Amino acid sequence: MSETPHLTFDPDQAGMSKGHLVVPKGADSEPLPLPVLSFNKGEGPRLLITAGCHGNELEGPIVARRILDWLPRLQECGRVILVPVLNPPALKAWSRNSPGDGLNLNRVFPGRGDGSISERIADAVSRVLLPMVDTVFDLHSFGPRWEFAPASTTHPIADADLMSKTLRMSEAFKLPVTLVWEGPDTRGMFDTLAHSQGKIFVCLELGGGAVGTDNLAVAETGIRNALIALGIVRGKAEYPTFRQQKSSRTLKTFSSDQLKSPERGIFEPRCSVFDEVKQGDLIGILHPLDPCSSMPIDIRARTTSIVCGVKSGVPVDVNDELALLARPLHS
Amino acid sequence: MSETPHLTFDPDQAGMSKGHLVVPKGADSEPLPLPVLSFNKGEGPRLLITAGCHGNELEGPIVARRILDWLPRLQECGRVILVPVLNPPALKAWSRNSPGDGLNLNRVFPGRGDGSISERIADAVSRVLLPMVDTVFDLHSFGPRWEFAPASTTHPIADADLMSKTLRMSEAFKLPVTLVWEGPDTRGMFDTLAHSQGKIFVCLELGGGAVGTDNLAVAETGIRNALIALGIVRGKAEYPTFRQQKSSRTLKTFSSDQLKSPERGIFEPRCSVFDEVKQGDLIGILHPLDPCSSMPIDIRARTTSIVCGVKSGVPVDVNDELALLARPLHS
Numbered sequence: 157m158s159e160t161p162h163l164t165f166d167p168d169q170a171g172m173s174k175g176h177l178v179v180p181k182g183a184d185s186e187p188l189p190l191p192v193l194s195f196n197k198g199e200g201p202r203l204l205i206t207a208g209c210h211g212n213e214l215e216g217p218i219v220a221r222r223i224l225d226w227l228p229r230l231q232e233c234g235r236v237i238l239v240p241v242l243n244p245p246a247l248k249a250w251s252r253n254s255p256g257d258g259l260n261l262n263r264v265f266p267g268r269g270d271g272s273i274s275e276r277i278a279d280a281v282s283r284v285l286l287p288m289v290d291t292v293f294d295l296h297s298f299g300p301r302w303e304f305a306p307a308s309t310t311h312p313i314a315d316a317d318l319m320s321k322t323l324r325m326s327e328a329f330k331l332p333v334t335l336v337w338e339g340p341d342t343r344g345m346f347d348t349l350a351h352s353q354g355k356i357f358v359c360l361e362l363g364g365g366a367v368g369t370d371n372l373a374v375a376e377t378g379i380r381n382a383l384i385a386l387g388i389v390r391g392k393a394e395y396p397t398f399r400q401q402k403s404s405r406t407l408k409t410f411s412s413d414q415l416k417s418p419e420r421g422i423f424e425p426r427c428s429v430f431d432e433v434k435q436g437d438l439i440g441i442l443h444p445l446d447p448c449s450s451m452p453i454d455i456r457a458r459t460t461s462i463v464c465g466v467k468s469g470v471p472v473d474v475n476d477e478l479a480l481l482a483r484p485l486h487s
Numbered sequence: 488m489s490e491t492p493h494l495t496f497d498p499d500q501a502g503m504s505k506g507h508l509v510v511p512k513g514a515d516s517e518p519l520p521l522p523v524l525s526f527n528k529g530e531g532p533r534l535l536i537t538a539g540c541h542g543n544e545l546e547g548p549i550v551a552r553r554i555l556d557w558l559p560r561l562q563e564c565g566r567v568i569l570v571p572v573l574n575p576p577a578l579k580a581w582s583r584n585s586p587g588d589g590l591n592l593n594r595v596f597p598g599r600g601d602g603s604i605s606e607r608i609a610d611a612v613s614r615v616l617l618p619m620v621d622t623v624f625d626l627h628s629f630g631p632r633w634e635f636a637p638a639s640t641t642h643p644i645a646d647a648d649l650m651s652k653t654l655r656m657s658e659a660f661k662l663p664v665t666l667v668w669e670g671p672d673t674r675g676m677f678d679t680l681a682h683s684q685g686k687i688f689v690c691l692e693l694g695g696g697a698v699g700t701d702n703l704a705v706a707e708t709g710i711r712n713a714l715i716a717l718g719i720v721r722g723k724a725e726y727p728t729f730r731q732q733k734s735s736r737t738l739k740t741f742s743s744d745q746l747k748s749p750e751r752g753i754f755e756p757r758c759s760v761f762d763e764v765k766q767g768d769l770i771g772i773l774h775p776l777d778p779c780s781s782m783p784i785d786i787r788a789r790t791t792s793i794v795c796g797v798k799s800g801v802p803v804d805v806n807d808e809l810a811l812l813a814r815p816l817h818s
Contacts, residue, residue: 174779191779214800218755221774221783240778247753247776250802300631300799303697366634366696367800369759422578424549428700443552445578447571448505448522452552468631469545469698471581 161280167194193238200234207295211246215362216295230389263344291356304364304465307333328385329378332398336408407482415479417472433457492611498525524569531565538626542577546693547626561720594675622687635695635796638664659716660709663729667739738813746810764788
């Protein structure tokens with residue numbers, strides 16, 4: 157019989173403490189210890205911050221380290237549980253999915269204690285950490301294949317009160333974009349589980365492409381803004397600077413707004429983040445791998461939209477997403 | 488007995504023509520047809536442009552398509568042979584090395600006719616295309632793991648006259664950086680072969696990170712500038728705009744200027760391209776994967792330098808390159 161997932165330390169002790177969440181061994185691996193830090197200043201909001209669910213989205217794991225520089229000093233109340241890397245095997249491999257079982261960790265929640273490594277990580281987080289908090293920030297990005305505007309995102313939530321609170325929390329990050337995202341299928345996602353338990357869950361998409369100083373500064377400012385809004389740390393919220401601008405807009409996007417590739421080929425982006433496009437405007441060009449064999453295909457906007465993200469110049473397969481377009485939530 | 492590499496069309500015909508360079512079959516694959524375009528306007532410079540040597544550097548393959556929009560119309564004289572994708576299997580896999588044999592195509596020149604797929608590609612290019620030209624532009628980039636300033640680069644060349652001509656050609660791109668790069672080991676590189684035959688060879692490093700509209704525009708302008716300088720196309724050279732600046736500088740870098748990772752970990756960049764740093768300035772931080780187990784390590788500049796490239800926030804291994812620093816060539 158396998159052991160149950162557990163913490164190696166007591167997160168109820170005052171101040172900063174650290175240790176591991178032990179994901180029990182399974183048929184495919186030895187026990188996996190996930191580093192966990194706890195910041196306890198007594199009564200107040202109870203927050204879980206997770207990062208590194210996908211191994212090629214390093215904005216979160218790095219910002220998680222930057223938080224350590226000021227959170228212990230600035231915390232006023234409440235509790236923060238911080239998991240800088242949810243999926244160490246995927247991070248070591250710089251891959252979105254877990255290299256062992258090939259699964260997307262963010263599609264297997266609430267997980268299974270007797271499952272493969274991704275399922276056991278999800279199970280450990282769901283059973284040990286999630287019950288300890290009221291609010292979750294899960295730090296993602298669009299990864300190296302995208303140019304993407306740093307955004308706080310949420311899927312639509314059936315519970316109107318929770319939706320309202322979640323949207324307000326999302327906007328408190330003051331990131332360049334707050335996005336209400338009607339995804340095609342949210343089964344197995346961490347946020348779906350948290351929302352079903354009545355918790356506020358905000359998914360951060362902290363950019364895309366190279367993880368550089370600019371995007372990291374935006375991300376860190378956003379997280380601090382949210383901690384200030386929760387009352388956990390003291391300070392004054394400020395808009396981060398993104399591409400010479402300090403601004404924020406709340407947008408919505410539907411599955412039908414996402415442009416997908418009609419063929420295999422090489423995608424050439426012809427627009428940038430925050431471009432405002434009209435129906436028929438050129439978003440990009442899909443080039444055949446062999447320019448002697450067939451013609452390029454223009455990829456055009458279907459409606460008046462704002463570009464939230466556009467794929468980098470990369471090889472794409474049929475049905476790969478090429479651009480994420482959105483429109484104002486209140487219009 | 489295997490067939491020999493050959494073109495499926497006659498590049499001596501006037502105007503634009505196209506077809507394939509057939510890389511013969513070998514033990515590991517069927518024949519591989521590489522698309523080739525030829526632009527022949529008679530007497531004048533004879534230029535080979537290659538792109539897509541490394542499969543995750545898409546700037547070149549995309550700019551190669553953009554050239555098609557204006558080269559036939561603007562060409563005045565001479566000949567251009569264009570190979571948009573040297574290594575289609577690597578491009579399909581979005582990987583630096585060839586997926587079949589795991590080799591870096593740019594370390595196996597002049598190749599082997601009876602070798603693995605990378606060696607046979609190198610052999611076909613060396614035997615069929617290289618003898619047809621006096622000048623080669625090979626379009627690379629630093630790939631998705633780097634922030635990098637678009638640069639034309641050359642290694643030092645023993646032949647002083649060829650070095651002088653190569654540097655002048657490199658500067659004619661008017662890219663943000665012209666870089667003389669004393670690499671640690673240039674064996675098997677395409678430029679080493681071309682230089683040994685007295686040809687001018689410029690390696691373009693057309694950026695890094697996301698392949699977006701900005702960098703593609705810089706790259707396209709740079710290539711057009713070089714074609715203008717050669718007299719192949721008519722037009723007026725202009726500095727491309729890179730990060731709100733129109734400027735160009737000629738730098739040199741030595742192996743000892745490159746900062747490498749002392750440990751395995753997560754690299755956090757703390758500088759950006761074009762930052763001017765002094766000895767001891769912070770370039771980045773190397774975080775341990777487990778923040779509970781060990782401390783971060785500061786990565787600092789060794790001398791007064793200009794940042795040409797800095798690694799993105801990614802997982803790194805011991806001895807992985809973290810930053811490429813340089814200094815003015817003439818100082």
